Amino acid sequence: MTSFIEEVIIDIHEKSLNVSELTFVLPSKRAGVFLKHELSKVFKSTFFAPEILSTETFVETLSNLQYINNTELIFEFYDVYLKVTPKENVEPFDQFYKWAQILLQDFNEIDRYLVAPQNIFDYLTAIKEIEHHHWSVDENQTDYIKNYLAFWKRLKQYYELLNDQLISKRKGYQGLVYREAVNNLEQFTIANQEKTFVFVGFNALNKAEETIIQELLQQDIAIIYWDLDQRFFKDSIHDAGMFIRQHKANWPYFRKNPINWLSNNYSKPKNIDIIGTPKNIGQVKYIGELLQRLKNEKNSLKNTAVVLGNESLLMPLLNSMPEDIGPINITMGLPLNAIPLASLFEKLFAIQKSTSKTLYYKDVITILSHQFIKPLLVDNDIDHADIIIDHIQNNNIANITAKGITELAPSKTELLELLFNNWNNNSRRGLSNCSKLIMSIKAFLDKDKSKQLLSLEYLYRFNEIFNTLGLMLTKHEHIESINTLHGLYRELIKNETLDFKGEPLQGLQIMGMLESRVLDFETVIIASVNEGVLPAGKSNNSFIPFDVKIENNLPTYKEKDAVYTYHFYRLLQRANTVFLVYNTEPDVLQGNEKSRFITQLEIDDTHNINHYIVSPKVPAIQQSLTQIKKTDAVLSRIKEIAEKGFSPSSLTNYIRNPIDFYKQKILGIKEFDDVEETVATNTLGTTIHNTLEDFYTPYIGKELTSKNVEAMKPKIHDTVLKHFKNEYKKGDTTKGKNLIIFEIAKRYVSNFLDLEIDALQQGNTIKIISVEEDNKVKIDIPELDFPVYLTGKVDRIDEFNGTTRIIDYKSGKVEASKVKISQWEDLTTDYDKYSKPFQILAYAYMLNSKKPFTAPVEAGIISFKNLGSGFLKFTENKNTLISQETLENYTVELRNLILEICNPNIEFIEKEV
Incomplete structure (x- = not known):
């Protein structure tokens, strides 16, 4: 393969031009490295290297202006804005910043394409007046209408005054630099008659x-x-x-001179593979495998390039590279906002922008757990971050003060104050805290520099960012709020990169689409060949309407798409092997289906194209249910549990899934105890249980009257609140969902008391026998050589018209059908149907074991979500009384279940969900 740059150098050599006296102008700086390399290959004798400039550098030289960076430009524009805009209409900097960026882009386009400013601004003003004609002619215009129309009239003043101000300082944004370069063109050509400028590899050119x-x-x-x-x-x-055809047709120079030059490389045989793979991560994983294969085939990845249409895939790609990939040269630079340290400062800004006087626990935990912060909070093997996090979780603290955090780790007060103390919307204080935090992290990383080089490099770049912000703060008084500071910080880290060092002429090249300009490779891999990426598609970030752009020959999305089309096909021209990788899973909102470039290649029919759909290798995994053998240690633990007592809930847990019983009871694994932001169901249930216990305990052994129950109602609010605080600890029940749940708990209790009052007023008698009574009884199982107990707390036992009732409260909804049984054999096999009967019969069994029933006994459930159904009685084939026969049948099933749990030959076998 002969590259385009090599062809240019050979042509210059054949024309016997003095290379040392030439000035090469290229679309990018990167191409200059390759051009020097080709010069050394073609010209064998010693010579002075020619001057090699990028387009922007060349134009800057021609204009006698210096490029101004985007952040400084925003401040210059704000100065102009303050001078032109009436004081009553002036917006604060952080509001101005949002729309000023778009307007500056429009100024840039107007200047780059040498459009007469009045053509645009007068046109825009007229359009707005026509669009809102009824506003313009209205005699009683509101202030809003007047300000809106006045804004469009001021655009011309903004533009003219900004340009004058910048030129007076010998600075300019790109468009202004280009316009000034054109103004200086005549003088420049006279002064450089002896030079020869060589423009190489251009395509789309502005005016x-x-x-x-x-x-x-x-x-x-x-x-x-x-x-x-x-x-x-x-x-x-x-x-x-498109663009080069236009140049050929419109430039007077080409009426007499040939175009240098049109090659014939695209039609040469090529291997083009189009690969669709699901998701972005699928693309980079496939490219990693592809590179390994190419390296094995060629022993080298020289003259191979990976071009990322979506540049955010750089880090995932690097993490997907084979270990023996060899030399890599990355030309893109890693955006600072993709570095782990960025997430720390982003979270710090987020909590400072909040108007709340307290800190949300998840934000606190995120910061304390951050990879750059957590090591700083370890002192003498004590992890203060874990101590603070455990305290937040154990006390159910959804919101905490900065003082509350520092009190938990007094030895780390200084660091914690840097992280969590309020900046009081003071940008200077915010900058100072961020800079001090950087120095604290640096002091820690310096202890082991050799292992922390990359982290120190991250830190250095962010230190530069905050130094730049500090410099801006001293120059401009507009950075007053944290909102403004955050906006500038985001702008800087978006545009700044952490540059990689590599050898540009060796090994694999990784680049973005624009970095590929003028360069050629034998093997090209292009990622993210999807609509919205390649090409980028429509964008409306402009104050200038589409028709106005067309009228003034300003570029629209069509021209921008044509730029990407040129770069895409130019990469294919001299390549022998091409891999086009795209995401097969379109985004629901943005589309991003397969790129039109792929469809165009397929329709074009110039090359043989292989189209593949690949997906991750997912081995066929047989779903095998977990089986746990009962070792001596497991059997020993079962004996401990048996002696302590099986609870009805643990036994029904075994019925539902033996593996759950194994994890929770044998291994003692608890569910993750996170902060309960919204009151959980079990917290609601416990609160109701405890409230009713408080209400009914004084009446144990007594008959209730309606007055007794009426007297409980005024105490509902305070009693429920007390138990909520006990269970929910420092969680807030005064607002949001928690307030609703708190009111629901009160309503449940109130409705239950109303049910009791109604029953008593109808002439029924209710005598409270016990409330929340603990029970532990021995189960006689001769087959086992160790004692077995059943334990549990009965919510309430009473006598209702002489019938003893064993009552279990449920805060959830329970239907009457869920407390019925017809076949005893099903009791220990079907959890969904029979877990409720199993539990209430367990309570009946325990009470009968302590004192055999003599009076009629019923057992059942009161469901607070189904209070209208009243007491839901256990029913066996339409019989609601608990007889000795009932208990004997239950005892058989209970013993069999416990024997199964204790049997060393029966494993814990997972049930299919």
Whole structure:
């Protein structure tokens, strides 16, 4: 393969031009490295290297202005805005910042394309007045209408005053620099008659660039080399050749001079594979495997490039690389907002922008658990971060003060104050805290520099960012609020990168689409060949309407798509092997289906194209249910549990799934105890249970009267609140969902008391026998050589018209059908149907074991979500009384269940869910 740059150098050599006296102008700085390399290969004798400039550097030299960075430009614009805008209409900087970025982009386009400003701004003003004609002619215009129309009239003033102010400081944004370069063009050409400028590899040019290059060509002090294939030049509708066809047709220079030059490389045989793979991570994993295969086949990845359409895939790609990949050169730079340290400062800004006087526990835990913070909170093997997090979780603290955090770790007060003390919306204080935090992290990392080089590099770059912000703060008084500071911080880390160091002429090249300009590779892998990425598609970030852009020859999304089309096909021109990888899973909102470039290639039919859909290798895993053998240690633990007592809930847990019983009772594994932001169901249930216990305990052994129950009602609020505080600890029940749940708990208790009052007023008698009574009884199982007990707490036992009732409260909804049984054999096999009867019969069994029943006994459930159904009685084939026969049948099933649990030959076998 002969690269485009090599072809250019060979042509210059054949024309016997003095290379040392040439000035090469290239689309990017990166191409200059490759150009120097090709010069050394073609020219064998010693010579002075020519001057090699990027387009922007060349134009900057021509304009006598210096490029201003985007952040400084925003401040210059705000100064202009304050001068032009009436004081009553002035917006604070953080509001201005949001729309000023878009307007500056429009100013940039207007200047780059040398559009007369009045053509745009007068047109825009007129359009707005026409669009809102009824506003304009209304005699009683509101202030809003007046301000809206006045804003559009001021755009021209903003533009003119900003340009004057920048030129007076010899600075300019890109468009202004280009316009000034054109203004200086005549003087420049006179001063440089002895030079020859060589423009290499250009395609889409703005009006200013066109004017500059055409003038230098007309003055015979320039040569231009285009890189386009005949195939696209001759196709009048192919976007890849759109711009160069226009130049050929419109430039006077080409009426007398040939175009240098049109190659014929695209039609040469190529291996093109189009690979669809699910999700972005699937793309980079596939590329990693592909690179390994290519390296094994060729023993080298020289002349191979991975071009990322979506540059955010850089880090996942690097993590997917084979270990023996060899030299890699990365030209893109890693955006600082993709570095782990960015998430720390983002979270710090987020908590400072909050108007709350307390800190949300998840934000606190995120910061304390951050990889750059957690090690700083370890002191003499004591992890203060864990201590604070445990305290928050154990006490159910959803919101905490900064003081509350520092009190939990007094030895780390200074660091915790840096992290959590309020900046009081003071940008200077915020900057100072961030800088001090960076120095604290640095002091820790310095203890083991050799292992922390990358982290220190991250830290250094962020220190530079905050130093830059500090410099801005001293220069500009507009950075007053944390909102403004955060916006500037985001702008800086979005545009700043952590650059990689590599050898650009060796090994695998990883780059973005724009970095590939002028460069050629034998093997090209392009990722994210999806609509919305390649090409980027429509964008509306502009104050200038589409029709106004068309009228003034400003670029629209069509021209931007054509730029990507050119770069895409140019990469394919000289390549022998091409892999196009795309995401097969379109985004629901954005679309991002397979790129039109792929469809175009398939329809074009110039090359044989192989289309594959690949997916991760997912081995067929047989779903095997977990089985746990009962070792001596497990059997020993079962004996301990048996002696302590099986609870009805633990036995029904075994019925539901023996593995759950094994994990919770044998291994003692508890569910993760996170902060309970919204009152959980079990907390609600416990609160109701405890409230009713308080109400009914004084009446144990007594008959209730309606007055007794009426006297309980005024105490509902305070008693429920007391038990909520006991269970929910420091959780807030005064607002939101928690307030609703608190009111529900009160309503449940009140409705239950109303049910009792109604029953008593109808002439029924209710005598309270016990409330929340603990029970532990021995179960006679001769087959076992160790004692077995059943234990549990009965919510309430009473006598209702002489019938003893064993009552279990349920805060959830229970239907009458859930407390019925017809076949005793099903009791220990079907959890969903019979867990409720199993539990209430367990309570009946325990009470009968302590004192055999003599009076009629019923057992059942009161469901607070189904209070209308009253007392839901256990029913066996329509019989609601608990007889000795009932208990004997239950005892058989209970013993069999416990024997199964204790049997060393029966494993804990997981049930299918």
